[in-house]
Amino acid sequence: MTTALTRQDNVLGRIVAADPAEFAAAHWGRTPLLSRAADLRGPGGFHDLLSSAAVDELLSRRGLRTPFLRVAQQGKVLPGARFTGGGGAGAEITDQVLDEQVMRLFADGATLVLQGLHRIWSPLIDFTGRLSAELDRPLQVNAYLTPPSSQGFATHYDTHDVFVLQIEGTKRWTVHPPVLPDPLEQQPWGGRADEVAANAEGTPALDAELRPGDALYLPRGWLHSARTENGRSLHVTIGIRGLTRYALVEELLAMASTDPRLRASLPYGIDLTDPDAVGAELAATVAALRSWLLTADAEQIVDRLRERTGPATRPAPLGPLAQLDFADALTPADMIVARAGLRWHLTRDGDRITLHLGGGRTLAMPGECEPAVRLALDGVPLPVGELPLDDDADRLVLARRLLTEGIVVPA
Numbered sequence: 001m002t003t004a005l006t007r008q009d010n011v012l013g014r015i016v017a018a019d020p021a022e023f024a025a026a027h028w029g030r031t032p033l034l035s036r037a038a039d040l041r042g043p044g045g046f047h048d049l050l051s052s053a054a055v056d057e058l059l060s061r062r063g064l065r066t067p068f069l070r071v072a073q074q075g076k077v078l079p080g081a082r083f084t085g086g087g088g089a090g091a092e093i094t095d096q097v098l099d100e101q102v103m104r105l106f107a108d109g110a111t112l113v114l115q116g117l118h119r120i121w122s123p124l125i126d127f128t129g130r131l132s133a134e135l136d137r138p139l140q141v142n143a144y145l146t147p148p149s150s151q152g153f154a155t156h157y158d159t160h161d162v163f164v165l166q167i168e169g170t171k172r173w174t175v176h177p178p179v180l181p182d183p184l185e186q187q188p189w190g191g192r193a194d195e196v197a198a199n200a201e202g203t204p205a206l207d208a209e210l211r212p213g214d215a216l217y218l219p220r221g222w223l224h225s226a227r228t229e230n231g232r233s234l235h236v237t238i239g240i241r242g243l244t245r246y247a248l249v250e251e252l253l254a255m256a257s258t259d260p261r262l263r264a265s266l267p268y269g270i271d272l273t274d275p276d277a278v279g280a281e282l283a284a285t286v287a288a289l290r291s292w293l294l295t296a297d298a299e300q301i302v303d304r305l306r307e308r309t310g311p312a313t314r315p316a317p318l319g320p321l322a323q324l325d326f327a328d329a330l331t332p333a334d335m336i337v338a339r340a341g342l343r344w345h346l347t348r349d350g351d352r353i354t355l356h357l358g359g360g361r362t363l364a365m366p367g368e369c370e371p372a373v374r375l376a377l378d379g380v381p382l383p384v385g386e387l388p389l390d391d392d393a394d395r396l397v398l399a400r401r402l403l404t405e406g407i408v409v410p411a
Contacts, residue, residue, distance in 0.1 A: 011130045014042040015163050015215040015238075029161065029182070029219050029242075032175055032206055037213025045213035046165045049123045050143055050236055058114060058121065060099040063087060068120065069097050070113040071105055075154045078110065106145070111152030114143040117236070119314070128238060129316050129341050138241040138312035146171065146226075146233045155200035155225040156189045161240040162218050166210040169233035171226045175206035178221035184246055189223075196223055210235070241312055243305065251304045252296060261288035306345065310358025316340035318409050326410045327403040332385030332392045335411035336399055338377040342407065346370065355407070363405060365398075372398055381411030 016023050017035035027033045037045060058064055066080040080095060083105060087096040106112055118128040118141040132139045146152050157178060164173070179195045180187060189196050200223060210216060218224060220242070256262050262285065271277050316339055326334070347354050353370045355363040365373065372387040372395070387395040402408040 010134050011127065012134055014040060015131075015165060016040075016217065017215075023217075027217060027219075031219065032222060033217040034206065034208055034210075035215045035217075037211065040213065040215060046167050046236065049127055049165070050117070050121065050167055050234070052145075052168060052234060054121065055112075055114065055143065055145055055234065059097055059102055059112075062120070063091065063093075064097040064120075065093065066095045066097075068115050069102070070115060071102070071110050072113060072152045073105070073108070073110040075151075078105070106147055109147050109150050111147070111150060112145040113152070114145070117141040117143055124236070125317060131238070132313060133341060135240060137243075138309060140239040140241065141236060142239070143167075143234065143236050146228045148228055148231050151225060151227040153225070155196055155223050157183065157196065157221050157223050158218070158239065159183045159185045159188060159220050161220050161242060163238040163240075164210065164216040164218070165236045165238070166212055166214045166216075167234040167236060168212055169228065169231045170209050170211050171228055171233040171235060172209045173206065173216060173224060173226045174200075174204045175218065176200055176202060176204050176223040178223065181221050182219075182244070183221045184244065199223055200225065241309075243309065247305070247308070248301065251301055251308070252293065255296065255300060255304070256289060256292050259288065259292045262292065306343070306356075307358065307360075310343050313341060313343060315342040315406075316409075318406055323403060323406070323409065327400045330384060330396055330400055330403070332383065332395060334384050334399075335381045336376060336384060336403065336408040337381040337411040338379050339407060339409050342377075344377060344407070346373065357407070363401075363407070365401075369398055373402075376402060376408055 010020065012020055012023070015035065016033065017039035018027070018033065023033070059069070066084055069083070071078045071083055083098055083101040084095045085098050085101075087093050102112065117124045118139060119125065124141050128139045128141055144152060155174070155176070157180075176199050179192055179199050183189075205222075208216075266281055270281065318339065343358050345356050347356065348367060348370065351367040353365050353367050353373070355365065355373060357363065369389070372389050375382065375386075375388060376399070384395050384399045385392060387398060389395050389398065399408070403410075
């Protein structure tokens with residue numbers, strides 16, 4: 001994660017009352033951190049990101065569909081049929097949110113969970129895009145609207161780190177140490193429900209009421225529950241999709257398939273119930289794997305990790321029509337800049353270069369374009385006329401291609 005920036009320079013300072021280096025060393029992936037509103041940098045609270053009025057708009061005027069809304073009551077997620085239906089004439093999609101049904105369920109004590117807000121609500125799209133770039137991690141955003149005197153979910157843990165941003169109202173959070181430190185995605189809390197419930201009876205590591213503008217960081221695995229008391233509560237949870245050493249192991253094992261010793265069949269007729277027979281094959285396999293691991297290439301791992309994480313992060317939105325109009329009328333004086341959040345890398349093969357954009361998408365170009373492409377993608381706005389190519393005609397051709405491919409945008 002980025003640690004070179006100060007709190008005054010970055011988005012992280014809005015949600016963490018610590019310098020990035022201190023947060024990285026003392027809390028990231030280790031311990032929770034409660035940050036009070038008075039200690040955070042920003043406009044004062046998080047109403048610019050979401051509000052009750054925004055929730056009303058999403059529920060009633062945006063044609064919201066499942067799974068962008070979940071409804072939970074008494075610790076259970078209700079079936080979508082309880083709050084969705086057809087959209088009326090000209091919008092016969094059958095799973096659109098019915099605002100009056102949602103209103104009744106909320107009045108009866110259900111918690112509303114708006115999911116994927118990093119894709120559908122503009123202020124959170126912009127905020128999480130910047131935060132994702134700083135942390136260099138894919139993010140997901142949910143909002144929780146909980147009625148008075150309610151608890152949407154029982155004590156549980158998440159398999160990803162989270163930031164909790166209290167928007168409106170108050171909510172009391174109870175946090176306990178993990179029953180399984182650093183759980184993987186395939187190790188959800190449901191498989192340890194009894195242990196989680198037992199630990200929740202112990203003394204909490206943190207018991208605090210979050211008020212508007214407060215923020216809470218929770219590493220994956222930390223047990224938590226939250227409850228409203230006198231009024232309704234609205235908070236946003238930002239989930240951080242991290243990478244683990246186990247991910248490196250998975251990629252290494254996938255790459256190990258290139259070794260013929262590890263592809264070899266087990267002996268004909270081997271008795272799989274005989275520990276001695278299986279043990280001999282296991283020893284030979286471990287020896288072959290150990291030998292292969294010593295030859296593992298870090299560059300190959302980087303490429304695989306890039307392809308693994310790339311599809312989880314979308315670049316900043318662009319206006320397709322405005323983008324095409326800008327490209328059509330492009331002049332050497334016009335300014336372009338790399339599209340925020342775009343993940344890319346360049347490779348060269350002889351006199352050709354290939355721009356890799358994740359998800360298997362590539363763009364091939366003449367090798368002489370490499371300096372200009374790198375300059376266009378370095379994140380600093382520049383005039384098209386300053387691209388290092390022979391003449392303005394070549395500069396315009398390259399810039400238009402980068403624009404129509406959604407790689408750069410108007411600055």
